[in-house]
Amino acid sequence: MFRYIFKKIRSSSLKKENERVLRETKSGKENSVPLLPDLDRNLEAVKSILRDSSDVTFHEFNFGHDRRYRAALVFINSMTDKEEIHKNVLQPLMFGSLMLSGDADMDFTRIENIRKNLISITENQKVVLLNDLVDNLLRGAAILLINGSKEALAIKSRKRETRSIDEPATEAVVRGPREGFIEDVNVNIALIRRKIKVPDLCVEKLVIGEKSKTDVYIVYIKSVADPELIEEVRTRLERIRIDAILESGYIEQFIEDDPWSVFPTVSNSEKPDKVVAKILEGRAAILVDGTPFALVVPMVFIESFQSVEDYYSRPFLASITRIIRFLSYIISTLGPAIYVALTVFHQELIPTQLLISIAEGRERVPFPAILEASLMIFAFDILREAGVRLPKPVGQTVGIVGAIVLGEASVQAGLISPIMVIVVSSTAIASFAVPAQTDSGTILRYIYLALAGIAGGFGVIIGLLVTLLHLVSLRSFGTPYLWPIAPLNFSGLKDVFIRMPLWMQAKRPKAIAVNGRDLRNQGPVQKPSPYKGDNSDSG
Amino acid sequence: MREKTGMKIAVIVLCIFMVFALSGCLGGREINDLEIVIGIGVDKDEKTGNVLVTAQIVRKQAAGSSPGSDGGGDEKAFWNVSSVGGSIFEAVRQMTHKTGNRLFVSHNQVVIFGNDVAAEGLQSYIDFFLRAREMRPTVLILVAEGRASDVMDAKPETEKFPAMNIAKLVKTYGFTSHLYKVNMKDFASCLMSATTASFAPLISVTEDEGSKDVYVPGMAVFKNGKMVGKLNHDEVRGVLWVLGKVKSGVITVPSPDGKGKAVLEILETKSKAMPEIKDGKIIIHVMVEEDLSLSEQTTAENLATVSAFGEIQDASEEVVRQEIMAAFKKTSELKADIFGFGEMLHKKYSKEWKSMKDNWDDIYPTIELDIVVASRVVTSNLLRNPPSPKEGDK
Numbered sequence: 007m008f009r010y011i012f013k014k015i016r017s018s019s020l021k022k023e024n025e026r027v028l029r030e031t032k033s034g035k036e037n038s039v040p041l042l043p044d045l046d047r048n049l050e051a052v053k054s055i056l057r058d059s060s061d062v063t064f065h066e067f068n069f070g071h072d073r074r075y076r077a078a079l080v081f082i083n084s085m086t087d088k089e090e091i092h093k094n095v096l097q098p099l100m101f102g103s104l105m106l107s108g109d110a111d112m113d114f115t116r117i118e119n120i121r122k123n124l125i126s127i128t129e130n131q132k133v134v135l136l137n138d139l140v141d142n143l144l145r146g147a148a149i150l151l152i153n154g155s156k157e158a159l160a161i162k163s164r165k166r167e168t169r170s171i172d173e174p175a176t177e178a179v180v181r182g183p184r185e186g187f188i189e190d191v192n193v194n195i196a197l198i199r200r201k202i203k204v205p206d207l208c209v210e211k212l213v214i215g216e217k218s219k220t221d222v223y224i225v226y227i228k229s230v231a232d233p234e235l236i237e238e239v240r241t242r243l244e245r246i247r248i249d250a251i252l253e254s255g256y257i258e259q260f261i262e263d264d265p266w267s268v269f270p271t272v273s274n275s276e277k278p279d280k281v282v283a284k285i286l287e288g289r290a291a292i293l294v295d296g297t298p299f300a301l302v303v304p305m306v307f308i309e310s311f312q313s314v315e316d317y318y319s320r321p322f323l324a325s326i327t328r329i330i331r332f333l334s335y336i337i338s339t340l341g342p343a344i345y346v347a348l349t350v351f352h353q354e355l356i357p358t359q360l361l362i363s364i365a366e367g368r369e370r371v372p373f374p375a376i377l378e379a380s381l382m383i384f385a386f387d388i389l390r391e392a393g394v395r396l397p398k399p400v401g402q403t404v405g406i407v408g409a410i411v412l413g414e415a416s417v418q419a420g421l422i423s424p425i426m427v428i429v430v431s432s433t434a435i436a437s438f439a440v441p442a443q444t445d446s447g448t449i450l451r452y453i454y455l456a457l458a459g460i461a462g463g464f465g466v467i468i469g470l471l472v473t474l475l476h477l478v479s480l481r482s483f484g485t486p487y488l489w490p491i492a493p494l495n496f497s498g499l500k501d502v503f504i505r506m507p508l509w510m511q512a513k514r515p516k517a518i519a520v521n522g523r524d525l526r527n528q529g530p531v532q533k534p535s536p537y538k539g540d541n542s543d544s545g
Numbered sequence: 546m547r548e549k550t551g552m553k554i555a556v557i558v559l560c561i562f563m564v565f566a567l568s569g570c571l572g573g574r575e576i577n578d579l580e581i582v583i584g585i586g587v588d589k590d591e592k593t594g595n596v597l598v599t600a601q602i603v604r605k606q607a608a609g610s611s612p613g614s615d616g617g618g619d620e621k622a623f624w625n626v627s628s629v630g631g632s633i634f635e636a637v638r639q640m641t642h643k644t645g646n647r648l649f650v651s652h653n654q655v656v657i658f659g660n661d662v663a664a665e666g667l668q669s670y671i672d673f674f675l676r677a678r679e680m681r682p683t684v685l686i687l688v689a690e691g692r693a694s695d696v697m698d699a700k701p702e703t704e705k706f707p708a709m710n711i712a713k714l715v716k717t718y719g720f721t722s723h724l725y726k727v728n729m730k731d732f733a734s735c736l737m738s739a740t741t742a743s744f745a746p747l748i749s750v751t752e753d754e755g756s757k758d759v760y761v762p763g764m765a766v767f768k769n770g771k772m773v774g775k776l777n778h779d780e781v782r783g784v785l786w787v788l789g790k791v792k793s794g795v796i797t798v799p800s801p802d803g804k805g806k807a808v809l810e811i812l813e814t815k816s817k818a819m820p821e822i823k824d825g826k827i828i829i830h831v832m833v834e835e836d837l838s839l840s841e842q843t844t845a846e847n848l849a850t851v852s853a854f855g856e857i858q859d860a861s862e863e864v865v866r867q868e869i870m871a872a873f874k875k876t877s878e879l880k881a882d883i884f885g886f887g888e889m890l891h892k893k894y895s896k897e898w899k900s901m902k903d904n905w906d907d908i909y910p911t912i913e914l915d916i917v918v919a920s921r922v923v924t925s926n927l928l929r930n931p932p933s934p935k936e937g938d939k
Contacts, residue, residue, distance in 0.1 A: 253626075349575075350574065350575060350576075351572065351573045351574075353574075353576065353579065353651065355649030355651060358583065358652045358709075358783070359583075361581060361652060362605075364576060365576045365577075365581060366606070368575075368576050368577055368603045369577065369606055371577070375575060375576075462573060
């Protein structure tokens with residue numbers, strides 16, 4: 007009851023705050039000054055704004071049949087392709103216009119005339135406000151100002167250093183496309199478009215970040231994606247007020263459903279084929295300029311256990327590896343906890359011979375089992391963190407030193423029992439099998455271990471129940487996190503523990519591509535069968 | 546608002562760190578603090594007449610799989626601790642004066658009662674083993690022909706622990722069906738029946754050129770908790786035939802030509818016992834079906850023929866019949882209803898049972914057994930003809 011009232015009060019105060027912020031930001035835009043028909047005064051205005059930037063070029067020139075038009079080209083050196091500007095803007099203006107014989111009747115103070123007749127760069131835009139002008143300038147456009155015109159032309163001839171399309175380091179595959187997203191969002195969109203060639207693939211653009219003004223794109227298929235989902239994504243993205251978006255992780259943290267959950271509700275990937283597969287299921291991808299990691303919403307829990315290669319290889323091995331991934335996750339979260347619970351609280355559950363060898367191994371160990379386990383896991387986490395950040399050759403050294411010190415020496419010195427080394431190292435290996443849940447796995451491992459240390463199996467069960475309750479209540483953009491297990495959906499189960507053949511998965515996931523949308527993703531009944539031959543053949 | 550969340554996080558972090566200080570507060574105990582008991586022997590102390598309990602404890606330092614790595618290679622892996630007390634529980638607690646650590650009995654494999662204790666009656670002794678929380682009701686129960694502590698001292702050659710070795714001897718009863726494994730729960734339920742006698746495997750030590758070995762010579766028969774007699778191997782199998790517990794075993798019959806022996810292996814058995822009261826006489830119909838295989842023959846004649854199999858089958862049926870009769874004869878002398886015929890009658894003839902119940906001991910020896918054995922030799926294994934020179938080649 008009280009909680010409800012508190013919630014109401016909080017939400018209303020949040021609403022007011024939100025409105026205030028919106029009002030302020032809007033009014034900022036309205037303050038903008040229009041351009042004047044006087045070139046000198048316009049240049050003065052731009053110069054005063056960019057007073058301290060030394061890398062801005064102001065190039066004034068005359069053009070026209072009798073050089074009667076005065077103009078200026080403003081651009082930032084480092085961001086603009088000068089070659090292109092020379093060839094496609096300055097040359098046509100200064101020399102091309104000479105060749106126009108009856109140029110008297112063409113008024114070049116009208117930007118429209120220049121744009122249509124002289125400029126050979128397709129991506130350009132008219133600007134009338136000073137703010138827009140500066141905005142475009144900072145994005146790398148060259149600004150053409152003409153004396154006597156109230157408008158300016160922003161010519162987008164951006165020069166940008168990008169790396170080539172590479173195999174993503176985080177999601178290597180044995181079979182499957184090796185291309186990965188890069189930092190340039192335009193290339194990334196091209197990679198997606200190359201895989202989905204339908205007109206209703208929507209690419210919506212948003213600009214987020216007060217200072218970074220980062221381009222953010224929502225990519226989805228209109229006929230498949232739930233319009234409510236897209237609306238929700240849009241509102242959540244528009245709500246973000248932040249200085250800069252440096253990586254898609256920034257956005258992820260602002261649009262998550264439950265920011266206090268250890269489970270991620272937004273998935274990310276570097277692989278175009280993976281993102282496209284999810285878009286085809288009715289999800290929305292969020293591409294951010296400057297990072298190769300694209301976000302995809304909604305995310306369900308089982309996605310973490312699916313890999314693109316499951317679908318590229320035949321279903322048998324794929325199903326086994328998927329089950330292995332589920333088991334690995336269980337081992338990686340529960341392994342040390344179960345070991346501690348068994349050896350400290352439930353010795354009667356261990357087979358006699360095993361108990362004797364555990365007892366023998368532990369005989370010289372001076373620590374309680376819980377401390378022993380925590381030390382080992384902690385040491386492993388240090389090793390992993392150290393190895394990730396270091397350059398490759400040094401990283402290997404860390405691994406070897408760690409293996410010798412932790413695995414050999416600690417046992418020899420009698421600090422750690424050999425079985426604990428086995429438990430922790432198998433836990434560590436298992437934790438790499440499900441990279442999407444590294445977050446939750448690492449944290450839950452410590453929590454379960456603590457519970458096992460306090461109350462044994464009872465504590466672990468309590469922890470598991472709380473986790474289960476949390477998972478069941480979690481949603482990602484309206485989709486239940488545990489779908490299709492809870493709520494149960496039989497056609498969805500074809501792709502959970504066992505990956506059924508593709509020809510049996512004729513429909514898109516129902517919880518994501520909602521009913522009423524385009525649910526079929528292939529023709530009916532396509533079970534492959536040997537060629538039976540017709541009558542003329544059989545004779 | 547923000548301060549509150551900060552506090553919450555601080556509290557959670559503190560709780561996690563407290564785990565290290567508080568570990569073991571909810572009944573946890575580190576393995577290092579436990580003495581793992583794998584066998585218990587119960588004897589009578591000769592001087593005081595009190596209970597002498599011997600516990601076999603794992604010596605963790607020496608139990609390691611690699612001998613000679615640290616510590617002496619020839620060290621014993623176990624330690625037998627004895628203690629005298631007015632009762633078993635008292636004696637067990639007294640043991641902590643010697644061990645320093647708590648005894649952990651969940652992994653106890655066997656309970657061995659000395660001959661003197663068994664003769665006195667086990668009823669008062671098994672109570673503790675069923676009542677104690679850590680004890681398992683499935684622990685195996687044995688009776689030593691001498692003293693239990695002597696049996697537990699005999700170090701086996703292949704196993705590290707005598708108690709484990711003894712448990713293994715009993716658990717593999719199925720190879721011969723000459724004994725049967727009896728656990729605490731089964732023993733107690735037989736004890737609680739008014740008429741059924743219970744039995745438990747015997748264990749004794751033989752000295753052979755200095756090394757001590759344990760073996761199971763048969764089973765001890767208990768009546769009302771007191772040991773009244775012993776059954777030898779054949780008699781035990783006779784009992785198991787009726788109870789339907791024969792798993793496998795060896796039957797030896799003379800070969801049809803009389804020149805050697807045919808040795809048969811029991812593959813599968815099925816049995817059924819039905820009581821009947823006819824003209825005031827109690828008849829128990831026992832039906833045994835068995836599948837046999839010819840495992841060995843010591844004669845040159847080819848036994849894998851229809852006629853030879855027929856004769857072997859007849860002979861093996863006679864062996865089974867004799868075993869059952871021997872068992873019945875022995876238990877009649879002891880007046881111990883080891884087969885549970887009384888319970889069978891109770892179920893089928895509950896009216897007549899009322900009058901029989903009180904003098905069942907006298908009625909039991911008068912029971913008539915009607916034994917039908919159907920045996921089938923189903924295979925001669927890998928050989929059809931015995932490896933002997935053909936007569937025609939000469």
